[in-house]
Amino acid sequence: MADDWLLDKISIGLEKLFLLRLPGTPPSDAIEGTALAWRTAFGKRRIAWDEELDMERVVRAFDDLLLCREWPSPAVFFDHLESRPSPPALPPPRIDPAKREAISKEFRALSRKMRMDHAAERAADLAQKSQALAELQSRLVTDRDVQPGGSS
Template structure:
């Protein structure tokens, strides 16, 4: 299976991150003629990392990593400088469904607990 089709979002995220870096005019940056090819090389390298890329989990991480990279860059970076800046994944917390517990059963349980406490105190 060709993963690049599944990773169109990754290519766009990398391009967006690099475009933000291009406007900084960092030393060693690509020329206007080669910036598209540069993005292609970054995509090729980043998609080869041993990460099972997931758009929902990784797109925000890439955005944060590119922001951190641009914030500290004095020269045009290489893809290896981006990787340690990727924050940990934040997994969504699914809410538990409401318990299917009849009110009559809850009332009965409460009576049982009260009875048990009363018996424990009177012994």
């Protein structure tokens, strides 16, 4: 069995719990069947159990269960099972210096173009606002020159 280590750790953990004689402890002739039932519960979790990644986590979770006041279920075990450690971060990608320079050059060119495009948009917006202001001023002058009830 590929997961012999797991069944071994389950058996050892359950034996420790068995020695505590907590309320709800299975009878001594059922400990082997209890271990197999727990192993089935582990299989239901759909975890690809890995000795290197999981053995210490399994041992620590069983050690936590030694503090229970009654015989725990597999669900209680899984509540105490820590998450796997995150894998180490990948190193930064290696980029050829020539390619890095080409990308930097392209980035600078795009930056300049965006600044020019933005400046052109601002200039067009300013021209439009100036024209609208000039039209308003012209209407104000015209409205002021027109006197009520007659001609100017």
